[in-house]
Amino acid sequence: MNSLSEIKPARSVAPSELERPMSHAHISLRNIRKTYGDAVAVENLNLDIEEGKFVAIMGPSGCGKSTMLRMLAGLEDVSGGDILREGQWINELSIWERDMPMVWQSLALFPFLTVRKNVEFGLRMKGVGKAERKTRVLDWLQKLGLEGYADRGIDQLSGGQRQRVALARCLVTEPSVLLLDEPLSALDAHLSVQMQGELKRLQRELGITFVYVTHSHSEAFSMADTVVIMNQGRIEQAGSPEDIYLRPATPFVARFLGGSSIFDCKARRLKSGEMVLEGPDGSFKCTGPEMADLDEGQQVSLIVRADQISVTAKAGWAENEVAARVVGEEFIGALVNLRLETAAGTAITVQLQQRDMQALDIEVGTTVTASWHPEDGHIING
Amino acid sequence: MRVSALTRRLAVIFMGLALIFLYAPILTNFVFSLNSDRFPTVPLGGFTLEWYRLILADALVIDAFKNTIKIALVVAPIATIMGFAAAYADYRFNFIGKRLVLIFALMPPLIPLVVIGLAMLAYLSRIGLSGTLPAIVVSHIVLTSPFAMAIIRLRFSQIDGDLEFAAQNLGASNWRAFWEVIIPSTKTSILAAFLLCMAVSFDEYAVTWFVGGLEETSSVRILSFLQSAVSPRINAIGSITFITSITLILGAQILVLRRLTRGNS
Numbered sequence: 001m002n003s004l005s006e007i008k009p010a011r012s013v014a015p016s017e018l019e020r021p022m023s024h025a026h027i028s029l030r031n032i033r034k035t036y037g038d039a040v041a042v043e044n045l046n047l048d049i050e051e052g053k054f055v056a057i058m059g060p061s062g063c064g065k066s067t068m069l070r071m072l073a074g075l076e077d078v079s080g081g082d083i084l085r086e087g088q089w090i091n092e093l094s095i096w097e098r099d100m101p102m103v104w105q106s107l108a109l110f111p112f113l114t115v116r117k118n119v120e121f122g123l124r125m126k127g128v129g130k131a132e133r134k135t136r137v138l139d140w141l142q143k144l145g146l147e148g149y150a151d152r153g154i155d156q157l158s159g160g161q162r163q164r165v166a167l168a169r170c171l172v173t174e175p176s177v178l179l180l181d182e183p184l185s186a187l188d189a190h191l192s193v194q195m196q197g198e199l200k201r202l203q204r205e206l207g208i209t210f211v212y213v214t215h216s217h218s219e220a221f222s223m224a225d226t227v228v229i230m231n232q233g234r235i236e237q238a239g240s241p242e243d244i245y246l247r248p249a250t251p252f253v254a255r256f257l258g259g260s261s262i263f264d265c266k267a268r269r270l271k272s273g274e275m276v277l278e279g280p281d282g283s284f285k286c287t288g289p290e291m292a293d294l295d296e297g298q299q300v301s302l303i304v305r306a307d308q309i310s311v312t313a314k315a316g317w318a319e320n321e322v323a324a325r326v327v328g329e330e331f332i333g334a335l336v337n338l339r340l341e342t343a344a345g346t347a348i349t350v351q352l353q354q355r356d357m358q359a360l361d362i363e364v365g366t367t368v369t370a371s372w373h374p375e376d377g378h379i380i381n382g
Numbered sequence: 383m384r385v386s387a388l389t390r391r392l393a394v395i396f397m398g399l400a401l402i403f404l405y406a407p408i409l410t411n412f413v414f415s416l417n418s419d420r421f422p423t424v425p426l427g428g429f430t431l432e433w434y435r436l437i438l439a440d441a442l443v444i445d446a447f448k449n450t451i452k453i454a455l456v457v458a459p460i461a462t463i464m465g466f467a468a469a470y471a472d473y474r475f476n477f478i479g480k481r482l483v484l485i486f487a488l489m490p491p492l493i494p495l496v497v498i499g500l501a502m503l504a505y506l507s508r509i510g511l512s513g514t515l516p517a518i519v520v521s522h523i524v525l526t527s528p529f530a531m532a533i534i535r536l537r538f539s540q541i542d543g544d545l546e547f548a549a550q551n552l553g554a555s556n557w558r559a560f561w562e563v564i565i566p567s568t569k570t571s572i573l574a575a576f577l578l579c580m581a582v583s584f585d586e587y588a589v590t591w592f593v594g595g596l597e598e599t600s601s602v603r604i605l606s607f608l609q610s611a612v613s614p615r616i617n618a619i620g621s622i623t624f625i626t627s628i629t630l631i632l633g634a635q636i637l638v639l640r641r642l643t644r645g646n647s
Contacts, residue, residue, distance in 0.1 A: 075547055095550040096559075108548035112566045121562075125553035169552065 026051035026086060026209050027072070027177065033080035034067055034233075041067045042233040045081070049226075051176075054203045054210045056224035058217070060256065064233040065213045069179055072211065074098045085177075096125070101170035102179040105186075107162055109154045115165050116141070116150040122173040140168040160191050167199075171206070178203075180212040184219060196222055217257065221245070229253050251301045251380055261309065261348040261370075263302040267294040277302050277379075280344035284320045286377040294379070301380045306351040308376040311338065311360060311368050318371035324348050326366050329357075340370055408624055415617035422614070433618035443619060446603035450584060453515060453599060457522040458579040464523065465530025465575055470564065473538040474546070488528050498525070499592030506593055513595025521593050522583045529582055530575035533638060537571035574637035581630035584623070 025048035032045040042064040049055050057065045070076040072083065074095040083091050090098060101122065110118050116137055123133045141147045144164040149157060157165065163183065170178055180199075184192045200223045203210045214220050220227050221241045228238040229252075236256075237249040248254040254262055265277035265284065275291050277284045277300065284302060294300065315321055324340035336357045340348040348370050352360075362368055385393075410422070415434070419427035437443045468487050472480070490498065502521045506512040511520070545567070549559035587601035594602060600623050607616045 073551055075551075094555070095547065096553050096555050098551075099553070100551075102548075102551050104544050104548060106542055106544050108542055108544035110545065110549075110563065111542075121549070121554075122552035125549075125558065125562075173552065 025049055025084075026053075027211070028084040029068070029072075029081065030084065031081040032068070032071065032078055032083070034064070034071060034076065035079045040233055042071075045233070045235060047228060047235060047238065049209060049211060051209055052207045053225045054200065054212065054223055055226045055228060056212045056214060056220035057228045057230060058214050058220045059230035059236075061215060063230040065215075065230050066181060067233075068230070069102070069181055069211060069213045072098075073100050073102050073179055099173075099175055100177045100179055101173060101175050102181060103163075103166045103170055103183040105182045107166045107183075107186075109162060109165055109169070111154050114151050114153060115146060115157070118154065118165055119168045119172050122169060126173065136172055137168075140172045144168050159187050160195065163187065163195060167202070171202070175208065177209045177211065180210060182214055183212075184214075184216075192219070199223060229256060231256070247378060248303060248380065251303075251382060254301070254303045254380070259306045259349060259351070261304050261306070261346070261350075263304070263346055265300055265302050267296060267298045267300060269296050277377075281322045281342045281346050284377065285374040286379060287374045288377060288379055290379040299382060301382060303378040303380060304372050304376060305378075306337065306349040309348065309350045309370050309372050311340075311350055311352065311362075311370055313360065313362070313368060315369040317369075319374055320377070321369050321371045322346075322348070323367055324370050326362055326364050326368060328364060340368065411617050411624070412621045414614060415621045417614065420614065421612075422617075433614045434622075437615050437619050437622075440615075442598070443600070443603055446598045446600045449515065449518075449597060450599040450601075453518050453522060454580045454583040456519050457526055457583045458576050460519075461523045461527040461579040461583075462530045462572060462576045464527040465532075465579075466534050466568070466572060468527070468531045469534035469538050472535060473541070473543070487531060490524050490528050495588035499589040502589060503592045512593055513597065515597055517593040517595075518590050518597060518599065521589045522586060525586060525589060526579040526582045529578050533575040533578060533634070534568060534571045536638070537568050541567050570637045570640065574634040577630045577634040577637070581627045581634070584627045584630065 027049040029045055029047045032042055034040075034042040045064075045068065057068060059065050067076060071078050074090075074093060074097075078091060082089055110121065113121070119137045119140060120133050123136060128136070138147070138150075141150055144167060146161065146164055146168060149161060154162065154165070166183065184195055187195060196219055199210070199212075203223075212220070212224065224241060226238060227241050227244050229236045229244065231252050237244055237253045239247075239249075244253065245257065248257060248260070251262055254260045263277070263279050263281055263284065265279035267275055268278045268283075269275050274285075275294055277286055279302075286302065310318070315323065322342055324342045324346075326338060327341045328339040330337040330339075331354070334354050336352045336354055338350040338352055338357070340350060342348065350370060360368070413426070414422045416429055416431070417426050418430040418432065472484060477483075498521070502517070502524070503512055506517045506520070511517045546559050546563050549563045550556070554562055584599075585601055587599070587605055590599050591602050591605065598606065600619065604616060604619055604623065607613065607619065
């Protein structure tokens with residue numbers, strides 16, 4: 001924090017960060033706000049990114065994830081709050097002073113330069129000597145399997161090769177952070193999966209921080225150490241992929257990730273003293289640790305994952321049951337996603353094995369019983 | 383698109399006629415400039431360079447050519463820089479009233495030349511500039527910079543808006559990114575704009591005639607020739623002017639088209 005004065009000597013009032021304890025995070029966003037006129041793009045955003053982690057920021061379009069990345073890179077000014085890197089306040093550093101190279105969604109490769117010159121660009125801007133530039137560029141071209149394309153133009157490359165050039169162009173400068181803005185969205189599914197593996201491997205080997213913005217679940221969950229889910233300019237949940245998958249913090253997260261059924265319920269204490277969850281679809285038991293904290297009449301969402309719900313033809317077999325009509329089925333390899341709807345209109349998603357599905361002998365329109373164990377429900381406030 | 387053989391043939395004939403209609407007068411002009419007869423009649427007389435020799439010996443013509451070149455050499459760089467600045471502002475920045483600014487910036491070629499000529503004359507004589515070369519230069523800059531802007535804007539519309547920021551993101555300062563990314567991306571269109579500005583300045587006579595007073599450019603000189611006497615010298619000076627401007631315009635065209643086809647590939 002003592003180097004703050006070096007960064008911004010002109011500022012007489014110390015940034016609000018000064019009074020706070022030193023952060024150990026590599027990058028910290030504190031109370032970040034971004035407004036365009038009256039429109040609020042990002043609000044009250046707090047996030048600590050640890051060094052060497054692969055952080056994926058995801059959310060629906062317009063949730064502010066790209067705005068956040070652009071504020072990190074200095075492409076957008078923040079309207080309020082502080083951005084810190086290794087404890088240093090970097091709010092007012094220019095784009096070119098931030099040293100946070102970015103892989104652009106459009107890739108933004110220089111079309112008038114060869115592959116070699118594209119990769120060399122950052123080093124040239126930093127004033128690295130010619131001989132060193134040459135070896136470092138060659139080194140990175142080899143690492144990404146581009147050595148045979150050094151003297152080609154950008155328009156002579158395939159999509160995957162361009163992707164690698166964009167990566168090499170950033171990584172050759174040996175940054176401590178790499179920003180990625182939906183870099184794989186232009187690739188076909190097969191290539192995208194291949195690049196995901198490669199990105200994760202690169203990040204592990206280099207040990208640098210990756211901040212990766214995406215709208216794709218599979219990209220975020222397959223690569224990231226930390227997944228951050230944003231909605232309407234706020235962070236809904238940040239945690240490990242497993243944490244978010246097993247314990248979504250808000251109904252939005254559960255809905256956004258899909259694959260879960262959400263029951264709106266109210267907590268009610270029975271005469272026996274037991275707490276149950278009552279809603280338009282019936283009364284459900286739940287044994288999760290969250291039950292102890294509930295108050296009588298509290299509004300909650302009961303979340304049940306698709307792989308935890310069973311479907312039977314007859315009722316009366318399990319503790320939590322609800323009758324529902326089959327409205328659709330999707331076959332995904334050996335699995336079937338069954339979409340059900342209750343009389344109250346709640347959508348239920350069930351994942352079944354293909355062979356279980358055949359044993360059930362059901363079709364669209366059939367009414368079945370969906371059931372789950374009390375320990376499998378997950379409760380969220382609201 | 384599929385077209386029948388007949389439609390195709392008719393279209394070719396129509397296009398041929400249109401081209402003949404457009405270029406025949408210029409061709410005749412060129413042929414008669416080399417004809418020894420005093421009057422433009424067929425059959426042609428003998429081949430001669432007499433008319434060219436005559437105009438090149440005419441001090442008024444030489445002065446007019448000198449003026450033309452001087453003016454074009456001052457006008458083209460200034461108009462190109464102004465057009466570039468306007469096109470770059472359009473590419474890079476968003477501001478309130480941008481559309482209005484663009485409309486005003488692109489409008490001068492759409493205003494009748496007589497109107498511009500009169501307005502310029504009224505204004506320039508008020509500030510004591512009318513009848514001077516600077517007056518012609520100023521007027522030509524007004525007339526040519528919109529062309530420069532249009533050509534350079536066309537190029538900007540093909541450039542990825544992130545490129546300059548990508549350069550900055552890799553450590554290039556504002557100016558450095560501009561020189562490393564914007565200039566290389568637009569240099570051919572800048573050259574094309576430069577050539578076109580020269581060509582427009584070269585050809586322009588109406589406004590020049592209004593504001594130039596006794597100062598003449600080659601196109602105004604042609605006009606004066608026409609008004610005084612019919613002489614094959616007009617054909618000669620016309621041919622020289624035509625060849626000069628068509629060279630400039632073709633040069634600009636080639637540069638622009640090359641960029642376009644490369645951009646599409």
